[in-house]
Amino acid sequence: MDPFAPARLGPITLRNRVIKAATSEGRSPDGLVTDDLIAFHRAYADGGVGMTTVAYCCVSPEGASAPGQIVMSDAALPGLRRLTAAVHDAGAAISAQLGHAGVVAHKKLTGVTPVAPSRFVNPSSMAYCREITRAEIAEVIDQFGRAARVAVDAGFDAVELHFGHLYLPSSFLSPLINRRKDEYGGSIDNRSRLVREIAARVRETVDTSIAVIAKLDMDDGLPGSIWVDEALRTAQLLDADETLDAIELTQGSSVFKPMYLFRGDVPVKEFAEVMPRGMRAGVRLAGKWAMGDYPYEDLYMLDAARQFVPVMRNTKLILLGGITNRAHLETGMREGxxxxxxxxALLREPDLVNKMIADPDTKSRCTHNNKCMVTVFGRTHCVLDPEQRYGVPAARSASSADNSPQASARAR
Known part of the structure; x- marks a missing residue:
């Protein structure tokens, strides 16, 4: 059982079974691809992953969740083509994560009131969200289709539809947020209607030219919201539709208790430092309660995720959460x-896959301190690697180089 052997994903073949998961990059300040963003993803391609995922690509300007996110449009095409070409040149595939923020958006960012299945107040931002209309639902479905077309034209190998973390599609799945009385509310079959219609539109748009993945919440950790029993039904409905090549299973939300997704240390002090001055004391006092406190364990999503394996007939499954070494990859394969x-783990070591291929006993250097979470307010990076933050130091001139025996020993 070799996790580094080639693997099929719909119409494409990946050189191995490892995907760089979507992590906010903060490297497109004007909403367009930069050399910095290309270097970020090229590092994972050079480091051996089968596919890297560009996050977070908005299907519309009002669907943004943070400043500087790429909107999938004709204006973004030239840069996106440079990005996909660079990753392909290094031998890897590349996926675009497509999303609409919904309740995670903020009027100060988008200029419009955020939308939700029903009227809702985001507890983390205290932003009011109005109920989306049926005409606007149809427009969101169209936006996902148009964004997928941009991805195809840009040379992406796959798209990942963000159906998790209580972004707009995911919030329709939540009985806590979705209190609609029409065909998009009520039973889980009705609440699953939007994600099914988005997946169908995207598949119709791309046909078999690229792979289509969905990122789906198994549960979000909020009482009365998404839980595994209903998530299994949503997954079965999507599987029966045969619109997806794979489902990446996830947990947690971007609305409350975000550490349910990440697990491990809670970087309260670091988050307080990047907050507006008037909010810092409150974050220090209540940050751990608001963010949640969940211990890290290897393969921490496996217990929930293995329940989805026997119910899938047409759709492959992608395991996420606490995967840091070759043994974890092999466990995932054995589990189906x-x-x-x-x-x-890859943010800490972009070349971790190559290291594991060279040495099966390689251990990740990630400490799960989660301070990388705070770096999304600038350029996402591992705080333990100064080169990711500051860049590779400029080479010194030959005249000033240290030619001592000690320096030669260090070089070797």
């Missing part, structure tokens, strides 16, 4: 998962 997605 086709691909495995890694986030923080």
């Amino acid at each position: 998962f086709h691909l495995m997605a890694m986030g923080r």
Whole structure:
């Protein structure tokens, strides 16, 4: 059982079973691809992953969740083509994560009131969200289709539809947020209607030219919201539709208790430092309560995710959460998962896959301190690697170089 052997994903073949999971990059300040963003993803391609995922690509300007996110449009095409070409040149595939923020958006950013299935107040931002109309639902579905077309034209190998973390599609799945009385509310079959219609539109748009993945919440950790029993039904409905090549299973939300997704240390002090001055004391006092406090364990999503394996007939599954070494990859394959997605471990070591291929006993250097979470307010990076933050130091001139025996020993 070799996690580094080639693997099929719909119409494409990946050189191995490792996907770089979507992690906010903060490297497109004007909403367009930069050389910095290309270098970020090229590093994972050079480092051996089968596919890297560009996050977070908005299907519309009002669907943004943070400043500087790429909107999938004709204006973004030239840069996106440079990005996909650079990753392909390094031998990897590349996916675009497509999303609409919904309740995670903020009027100060988008200029419009955020939308939700029903009227809702985001507890983390205290932003009011109005109920989306049926005409606007149809427009969101169209936006996902148009964004997928941009991805195809840009040379992406796959798209990942963000159906998790209580972004707009995911919030329709939540009985806590979705209190609609029409065909998009009520039973889980009705609440699953939007994600099914988005997936169908995207598949119709791309046909078999690229792979289509959905990122789906198994549960979001909020009482009365998404839980595994209903998530299984949503997954079964999507599987029966045969519109997806794979589902990446996830947990947690971007609305409350975000540490349910990440697990491990809670960087309260670091978050307080990047907050407006008037909010810092409150974050220090209540930050751990608001963010949640969940211990890290290897493969921490596996217990929930393995319940989805026997109910899938047409759709492959991608395991996420606490995957840091070759043994974890092999465990995922034995459990019935086709691909495995890694986030923080690769952020710490972009070349971790190559290291694991060279030495099966390689251990990740990620400490799960989660301070990388705070870096999304600037350029996402591992705080333990200064080169990711500051860049590779400029080479010194030959005249000033240290030619001592000690320096030669260090070089070797």
